[in-house]
Amino acid sequence: MNERFCGRQVESRRISMVTLKDIAKKTNLSVTTVSRVVNFNDTSVCSEETQKLIWSLVESMNYKVKGKKSVAAEKPQTAYKLAYVLGLSSYASQGSYGYHIIKGIESEAVKKGIPIAFNCLDLDLYKPSELCDKLEELGVDAIIWVAGTNPDYFNKLKSKNIQVTIAGIEPKLIPDYVDYVGIDFYADTLGWLKTKLVSRFEKTAFIGSKTSSRFQAFVDAHKLLGKELRPEFIIEHEDWEIESAKSAMTAFLERSEELPEAVFAASDLIAIGSMHAFREKGIQLPEQVKILGFDNNEMGGYLSPGLTTISVPTFEIGVMAVQAAISKLREEREFPIRYILPTNYVERQSL
Template identity: 70%
Template sequence: MVTLKDIAEKTNLSVTTVSRVVNFNDTSICSEESQKLIWSLVESMNYKVKNKKPKPSKDGDTQGGYKLAYVLGQSSYAAQGSYGYHIIKGIESETVKSGSSISFNCLNLDLYKPEELCDRLLESGVHAVVWVAGTEEEYLNMLKNKHIQVTVAGIEPSYFPEHVDYVGVDFYPETLKWLKTKFVNQFERVGYIGPTYSSRYEAFVDANKILDKKVDPAFIVAHDEWDAGAAKTAMSAYLEGNNQLPEAFFAASDIIAIGAMNAFRDHGIQVPEKVKILGFDNNEMAAYLTPGLTTIGVPTFEIGVMAVQAAISRLKEDRGFPVRYILPTRFVERQTL
């Protein structure tokens, strides 16, 4: 099967250049002579054009739809399952609804170096990528250099380039709002479990400051992982080394809260009688725990839907500038708080 890479090798041009000519009819990226050579090779090598950009009809709708991709950029969110799953479910649902298609997906970024990922996207004829979680600068810079459009969806970005669209929640103010009104103000002694580099931890510290309460370092269970096993291990070590508990813990995610609750159970500590706990994101498992986990809910499915809408809007050239769609969170009351 002939690929763009095969054509690029015969022309001494990059895969990106060949893709822009073949898939996007880009006449500015190389000379007219090079374009003629590329098209002659496309014909003589029987290459099937995968990414002929859809043309708008008279009523403005796009005929044939766009080819989209999604990339889960942080493996820990794959382990969390529910959070990334519901964003992806929203992406797939809206893509089909819009008459477009998913031409490529990546649930394990470790499989690809930045250039390899871009080559796969170009080979798949992708018009735009929805990037879920773990925004790595090297990858996003490479995507920009390869002229691949990106929309970042739903996860607190570690790197956030100005040229991309973003659809998600504003993590710090949303967390601060609920911690001030539903958590820190309810108790004299509160603790935290999770990564301390997260804006959720910053919001926890600031909520205490705003309410004139001190953060007790003895009640901070810090660990860098976002999975239940690491949270259980960290909380178990904490419980074995401390005789005193706070009245309640704020967990940086529901998965972390679930790990902590497992540690409480193993040490004979009842929730919420002996210690209370608040989660974050409203993982679908949270409602099925005993007791049910009180949490701050993130509209993950809607984030996926709006990410696709944003990507298609940019592709249709409805606008030539990046947008930020910030969705509200909600407080989900169950039995752990």
């Protein structure tokens, strides 16, 4: 009698020890997918047939479903509303850095059936309070912020409990309570500059913002390689427009007594403007001056010479930003996340 009783106790323990991992193994699915179906009743992660299989295993294996989740967790993800804004209007031009992030955002939102209730390509149209009022009026749950940052907007959004996911902006500009999806601007730039630019030339120039991580990487690459940093070859330029970059490079060429061997531009649009300035001054590229861009704007491949650049996975950043926003809305985590994606080197004829 005791042996039977003990045997039942052992069997009872075995049954209670069934986990989602056991169910996932039998279905050849990830634990995350099974968890979303079982614990969150998420019908978007797999087919109806697969969901039936999961629930049949839950029953046959006597898996004990955890207690009810919060209202937010139980809410179907298609019921959420998203928005996105561009903090810099210049990022709206076709083929630009921000344009491809937006394509990723819209593609993933459509794929998941999540409505984008609001978008803004020129943030100057809205004061912080006006933007928040508009989002509240439309029932927006989360906003994806592309390019440019302003604490006034973020503080107002936080007070209204509208979740923020920042996509593609340098991390040092990001509040610690929001999600970030992007790249490591400093480390990746430093690595590419050391191996592809500064190590190869003695006279290298920089054009772009001196407050950016890209400039700091340019400075540190010289220090680490023991190369001289020429202050006269640093062209401070805060804008990201082609025309203004052309003007800044033209001014540099008119005052400079010698040419650099190579130039690192903080963005492809700045590089393109600089290339126009060189041509107008009769300077041959890449014979007299070589140039390296940043972000892999699609126009770069159609120039002559083609623009060598550091490629940023902008479309993927947009996709991951949507995924991050939804996971936070569904309360699958309580902490902010940082998704850091890798960059690549695209070699063309300009360098």
